[in-house]
Amino acid sequence: MYDFQQILAQEETLDPADWTAMRVLGHRMIDDMMDYLQHIGERPIWQPPTEAVKQAFQADLPIAQQSSESIYEEFLTHILPYNKGNIHPRFWGWVQGTGTPLGMLADMLASGMNPNNTIGDHAPMYVESQVLEWCKTMMGFPAEGSGLLVSGASMANVTALIVGRNWFEQIIREKGLYGVPAPLVMYCSVETHNCVFKAAEAIGIGQENVRKISVNEAYQIDLDALKAQIAADRAAGLAPFCLVANAGTVNTGAIDPLAELRAIATHENIWFHIDGAFGALAKLTPEFAETLAPIQTADSLAFDLHKWMYMPYEVACVLIRCQKIHRSAFALTANYLLHHERGLSAGIEARANYGLELSRGFKALKVWMSLKEHGLEKYSRLIRQNIAQAFYLGDLVAQHRDLELLAPVTMNIVCFRYRPVGTDFDTDTLNALNKEILMLLHERGIAAPTYTLLHGQYAIRVANVNHRSRKADFDALVAAVLEIGKEVSVNVASIF
Numbered sequence: 001m002y003d004f005q006q007i008l009a010q011e012e013t014l015d016p017a018d019w020t021a022m023r024v025l026g027h028r029m030i031d032d033m034m035d036y037l038q039h040i041g042e043r044p045i046w047q048p049p050t051e052a053v054k055q056a057f058q059a060d061l062p063i064a065q066q067s068s069e070s071i072y073e074e075f076l077t078h079i080l081p082y083n084k085g086n087i088h089p090r091f092w093g094w095v096q097g098t099g100t101p102l103g104m105l106a107d108m109l110a111s112g113m114n115p116n117n118t119i120g121d122h123a124p125m126y127v128e129s130q131v132l133e134w135c136k137t138m139m140g141f142p143a144e145g146s147g148l149l150v151s152g153a154s155m156a157n158v159t160a161l162i163v164g165r166n167w168f169e170q171i172i173r174e175k176g177l178y179g180v181p182a183p184l185v186m187y188c189s190v191e192t193h194n195c196v197f198k199a200a201e202a203i204g205i206g207q208e209n210v211r212k213i214s215v216n217e218a219y220q221i222d223l224d225a226l227k228a229q230i231a232a233d234r235a236a237g238l239a240p241f242c243l244v245a246n247a248g249t250v251n252t253g254a255i256d257p258l259a260e261l262r263a264i265a266t267h268e269n270i271w272f273h274i275d276g277a278f279g280a281l282a283k284l285t286p287e288f289a290e291t292l293a294p295i296q297t298a299d300s301l302a303f304d305l306h307k308w309m310y311m312p313y314e315v316a317c318v319l320i321r322c323q324k325i326h327r328s329a330f331a332l333t334a335n336y337l338l339h340h341e342r343g344l345s346a347g348i349e350a351r352a353n354y355g356l357e358l359s360r361g362f363k364a365l366k367v368w369m370s371l372k373e374h375g376l377e378k379y380s381r382l383i384r385q386n387i388a389q390a391f392y393l394g395d396l397v398a399q400h401r402d403l404e405l406l407a408p409v410t411m412n413i414v415c416f417r418y419r420p421v422g423t424d425f426d427t428d429t430l431n432a433l434n435k436e437i438l439m440l441l442h443e444r445g446i447a448a449p450t451y452t453l454l455h456g457q458y459a460i461r462v463a464n465v466n467h468r469s470r471k472a473d474f475d476a477l478v479a480a481v482l483e484i485g486k487e488v489s490v491n492v493a494s495i496f
């Protein structure tokens with residue numbers, strides 16, 4: 001028999017026994033993090049986790065209690081100094097944002113309030129609706145459109161593709177892919193981010209049915225090849241259902257010809273999705289407003305707020321042109337989720353009707369606070385600044401005889417390599433040499449670009465979505481690449 005009386009005689013909670021001590025600790029944490037952020041540029045960008053650190057994370061599962069203070073000390077010793085570095089002014093790896101102090105505090109407030117922001121009549125739901133309206137305005141989406149905040153562009157892309165697939169074949173919700181009359185086929189360029197390919201797998205399309213269309217020398221999708229492929233697929237009895245365009249490819253920042261792709265999608269009567277993970281935000285700048293204007297004609301759009309809106313991880317947005325189509329892809333009635341006329345179960349419709357997730361955090365708060373703190377004009381200026389910095393770096397590279405641009409700089413990404421004149425290093429050697437330069441840049445804590453392969457050539461790749469970077473940081477990068485390059489080239493055989 002379960003002795004509930006005895007258990008209830010000693011009821012417990014997870015709240016602190018000593019609220020004053022917890023408050024003191026909290027204040028200390030905020031002070032420490034403010035110092036950390038204020039002086040981040042003075043630290044090495046990265047240092048590898050030591051053996052002691054790795055050991056610290058092989059401890060047994062804690063069974064007994066430990067004091068909050070001692071846990072925080074462990075954080076200070078074993079975690080904070082070994083951070084990834086994407087908050088540092090010389091971080092330009094992958095495409096990773098920097099975050100802001102107020103964004104950090106907003107996450108703390110959201111965590112303290114801790115609403116499950118999916119259902120119910122409470123302020124956080126209205127905050128998210130407000131944020132989605134602002135996102136639609138930012139991207140020029142129509143008032144009758146809808147959207148959802150999700151963890152990242154990967155989730156935004158898969159959400160959009162589900163909507164597109166279910167719009168194209170409404171039978172899928174009932175019968176799955178078993179119900180479709182012909183195999184579905186999707187189109188995008190070879191430069192498309194691999195999360196889109198994974199999304200295609202996840203929605204049952206399969207890699208084979210994702211047509212990865214070749215690109216031109218500017219890394220934009222080849223329109224003739226695309227049209228020819230669609231025609232061939234139709235002739236073979238397949239069912240083209242979706243065209244995915246890139247507004248900023250991950251490798252080089254290339255923007256596909258969006259207006260032309262929109263026209264093709266309309267002509268073919270297929271879903272037109274844009275992956276604008278970071279590039280869509282360049283629409284906020286005068287120089288890119290026109291090129292990116294067709295974003296507002298997409299059936300769906302994925303973009304991150306934790307990349308080029310500099311907000312702390314994780315938050316992204318998916319916008320769908322038509323709320324009804326969006327809803328019909330996900331809405332599912334369940335007794336325990338029914339909407340009421342009054343009480344806590346009233347209010348805005350459950351967001352679970354617009355995506356896969358039921359439990360959702362209050363990430364809308366950091367978006368709401370950040371947009372108000374800086375205003376769109378400041379974001380536009382910062383994005384412009386990042387693009388200008390990329391062009392500046394591109395110029396530095398182009399002007400130096402020992403450096404080589406591997407792709408045109410068109411937005412915020414610069415791909416280059418060290419290639420000293422007077423040497424006849426082959427591609428393999430240059431690849432190994434540049435990889436070594438990159439690893440040493442990281443290991444010496446100087447800067448953190450990352451890498452990609454372009455036509456088989458290893459490129460040091462700078463993707464600039466960093467509001468802390470200054471012109472001098474790019475000077476420092478170039479100087480370090482040249483210095484390390486010289487040092488390593490002397491004994492190039494040693495790197496193999």
Ligand SMILES: Cc1ncc(COP(=O)(O)O)c(C=O)c1O
Nearest residue numbers: 095152153154193249250277304
């Ligand atoms: C073009 C593009 N699409 C999608 C993604 C995936 O975004 P996330 O990492 O936020 O899921 C990225 C990430 O860098 C990207 O550059």
